[in-house]
Amino acid sequence: MTVQYGPEIHFDAITELFQNAGNEGRNFLYEYEVYNLLADSGAETPPKSILIPRGARPSEDELLALPGEKVVLKIASPTIIHKTEVGGVRIVAKDPNKIRSALRRMLYEVPENYAAWCQANPAAVPDSYRGLSGEALLAAISRDVVGVLMVQFMPPDSAAFGNELIVGLRNTREFGMVISAGLGGTDTELYAERFRKGQAIIAASCELIDGEHFFELFRKTISYKKLAGLTRGQRRIVSDEQLIECFSSFIEMGRRYSPVNPQAEFVIEEMEINPYAFTDFLMVPLDGMCRFSLPKKLGNTRPVVKIDTLLHPGKIGLVGVSATRKNFGRIILDNILAEGYPAENVVIIRDGVDEIEGVKCFPDLKSLPEKLDLFVVAIGADQVPELVDEVIALDAANSVMLIPGGMGENEESQERAAKVIAKIDAVHGTEDGGPVFLGANCMGVVSHPGNYDTWFIPEEKLPVSRNQPYRRAALVSQSGAFMLHRYSQCPELAPAYMVSMGNQTDLTLGDMLKYFKDSDEVDVIAVYAEGFSDLDGLEFCKAVRGAVLAGKEVLFYKAGRTPEGKTATSGHTASLAGDYMVCESCVRQAGAIVARSFTEFQDLFLLAETLGPKKIMGNRLAAVSGAGFEAVGMADSIQSDDFQMELASFSLQTQARLGALLKENRLDGLVTVKNPMDINPSANDGVHASIVEVLSQDGAVDAIVVGLDPLSPAVHSIMNSDVPAFELGADKGIVQLVAEVVKKSEVPIIGVVDGGRLYDPMRDALLERGVPVFPVCDRAVASVSLYIESRLYAERIRNGAGL
Known part of the structure; x- marks a missing residue:
């Protein structure tokens, strides 16, 4: 018999918590409200608590209302996150006088301690306190203190290392809602940094996993081994069923309050219980925080079906081809023709010239006799916005390849890129959807099934064996140079398609994977990524899962794993590099083979191509x-x-x-x-x-x-x-x-x-x-x-x- 552990979640009550906080002008829940949320989540019942507002005079009965011989007092403030460090958590005997004394002391001492902490840690100071010091800083901190939360004291079964659990939800820019769990307590960050990968903290996409499968990942961590009594001198302090119920509850809340759920009333930006302690087989949250936001409108859907015209065009147009020298446009023309693409199916936008290399020229887009399947743009970046407007207005092409850089890689070009993106997004909202755009800052595409090559590398620099057998594989790379160097070093890979994505001004890595997962020409998809567009990491992972279910293999390498690497990739591709651990976890769990180095990427690509059968x-x-x-x-x-x-x-x-x-x-x-x-x-x-x-x-x-x-x-x-x-x-x-x-x-x-x-x-x-x-x-x-x-x-x- 299969036992279902899914909890009954009272979403209406949780939504009301967010609504009430929002009505008060807050985008966060106080700790006691987080406990109310947990009570409505269907998982463990949190400890009883009472908020004593600042300035209140609680009666003796109120101070003695909680069970037990002790109570826990916690400062209640939206800005003081790490309460223990500044004396914001105290355990006192359940005696009215001792509780009153501790309350009064905390309301004065904690703001003073936190003000000193802010002065010593200026980089971590909340935005609302930046630029303040002395009495002004202390006054601002005191003003934000709502009161003190008095919480039922529940002594843990064990205070030994590893016997606390952290569970959290986070709305990530690339992957949407992600659940994480692992070793909890004040040293969580240290555990994550020092333990082997996957031993301290694990993470997964809420959209691609359920509570039972997330628990299977958690079983491999040192945290589970400690909680389950599998290490020397330990005994089990929580059941597997409790953990599954907890994880299931968080995942279901993550799916409900998700940026990709069109019915979501609110989006959970971050929710964390750190730590859960364990008392007599009860999971006891000792601290909790939650931030939320209103859902944002998602962009228009790109017509990814038109990627087929990009990769298998019947008619190609080029702009930026010189009639007298080997500029980028002229090299692209040479490579298109050298690959065997018929010259009669190519046109050039060039005023004052009848033909170049036997290819007919037209003075402008309006003069073209028919709509293009692919329009290759190799002109200066400053001319791109006007040209994009013209392509869209004339409906001149089904797909456009933007070769030039200067479209969002640096601050100077971001405004130009933003205008182009807004125009493209608008046309995607129309019935036909308009053209799809590859690039900008794109090195081009080699499509052997499409019989063309738009790389701007001359054959003298990259000898190419034309019309040779190719493999049933696609190489999709955000960096054109990465793809170029892999091909130069390993011509034996010979994928059917090599696609340079560039800045993802329009088409994204997720879009390309969606296309190739359904392609009859491809069994292996290899991807080099530097960063995902907003929520495209999630779409990418969904496409990975779809490709795997279709019997295909997906190989993945993510650059930007270190702070220095993130800085380098953001400067190159104009795409922010996300948290590597989350990225690797989500992509791996979706079913991709994740490479750890460039060499390993090449090696795994070769194995995928040759060992597939x-x-x-x-x-x-x-x-x-x-x-x-x-x-x-x-x-x-x-x-x-x-x-x-x-x-x-x-x-x-x-x-x-x-x-x-x-x-x-x-x-x-x-x-x-x-x-x-x-x-x-x-x-x-x-x-x-x-x-x-x-x-x-x-x-x-x-x-x-x-x-x-x-x-x-x-x-x-x-x-x-x-x-x-x-x-x-x-x-x-x-x-x-x-x-x-x-x-x-x-x-x-x-x-x-x-x-x-x-x-x-x-x-x-x-x-x-x-x-x-x-x-x-x-x-x-x-x-x-x-x-x-x-x-x-x-x-x-x-x-x-x-x-």
Whole structure:
């Protein structure tokens, strides 16, 4: 029987709390109101409390109204968040005189302490106190003190480290409502910074997770292990059902009071309980805060269906093409034609010239005989606003590619960009929706299915193999340079589409992923992001989930993980970089493979392109090499903070087959059948291939990483060698034999060619035959481990597990 833990939430009562506060001119709830909210949330009942307003003279009966032998007194002020640091929390005996004494002392001492704190921490001072000092600052702080909240004292079961919980909701700019939970108390920030990733604090999108699945994430944290009594000397102090109920309540409130809920009366900007303590299997909130706002109108919906005309245009127009020199526009024209796009389907907006490179010119947009599918704009940024107005007014194109920068990357160009964005948003509100715009600050698009290339890089700088086979993949990059460098370094990736997003003036990363998740041309979508537009991170994650459910793979890299990185990315793309932990958590939970470095991005992209058809049954690895260090290095690389692989245990049948193979090749006296398997430098091409084939047929092996030992004298590994025994192109050489095994195998097989540039032809030959190959073994194992873990997670999503 399945038990449902979803709480009954009294939304009308919670909405009334927000309404009453709003009527008083507040966008926040006082602590006692937060406790009322929790009482209406259907989760744990908070402690009883009484607000004693500033200036009130409570009676003895009122002071003794709470149960227990002690009471907790808390200063009530919207500006004093960290109360403990300034003496704003005190536990006193439940004696009327002692309570009155503490009340009077707090009303004077806390403002004085907080004024001193503000002077010592000027960067953290609330906006309303900035510029104030001395008596003026003290008066302002005192004025904001509403009173003192008297709260029922509920002693925790344990005051030991890790026995407090923080749970919160936050409205993020990119991902909307996010729930977080983890180690609570005054050192929450320190825990999050010092513990391994995912051990102290976890976060997830409220739209993409429920309470039970969020609890499964929470089970992996040190916080859960402490609360559940799974560490030495601990005992369980809360039930799993209570935690699930709490998380479910927060997630449902996050969905209701969300910026993307059109029925939301209010939006929760931030709500936090820090900490929950635990008394006799009760979750007791010891402090709470909540800020809210009125919902804002969302922008008009972009007609993303027109992305198809952008990627597969029947008619292309260009503006900014020089008739006499190789400017950006002229290079783009050259590349379009070099890719094989018909010249008769291209037009140029250029007054006073009849044709350029056999392409007909027209003096202006009004002169065009028909509507364009794609209009490529390569003119100065100062001319863009007027041109955008004209394109929209004439309905001249279905899609527009804005190449120029100077459209929001810095303060000087933000006003120009804002005007363009407002104009585009307005036309999206019309029945047809107007054109879609890619860029600005866009390096262009390579669309092999669309038969065109609008990159402004000349072929002398980037040699291109035109009309070559391409893979069923798309590379979408916010940075054109990142995409360019990956392609230059790894031409073997060869995706069908390479799209430079630029500033996301109109089309966003989320829009592009929505398109490609439904594309019949693409199985793998790789994305480099520097920042998301407002709420587009959430749309992106929804599209990731949709792509995964459709059987596709999504690879993701997010730049701007450090304060310095955030500064750099915001200056480049005009998109603010968001909180990396939230971003990584949301995208990973949606089902994407998250890369940790540029190199890893390349490696995972290669694996996604080549291993897509292979079956991923588990995480048991077989490691093989003729170099002893390499075999050991593979074993050393199977675990990290981000993945956990196991060394496979070979079946008795596999052990017997391997033993016979070694004996046949006179290696039985040198090689022991085990995992990892050091097969000795004297193992020839056939031995390598045969061992891999045997291992691929063992049902207990889920993946194989094999060192192909290019420096071994027994291996054919050198192109155009004078020594026949070394010749790479020899019949039945290692490349040919291993490629045949890889082609037949349902198990992923990854090669390692650890050698200098002499062995680049060997790597190229393997890659051409569909064998993913790496230059060092630890890089291969780390990449395949991350890839396998992500594939297994994606399969759980498809099976409805959600995690």
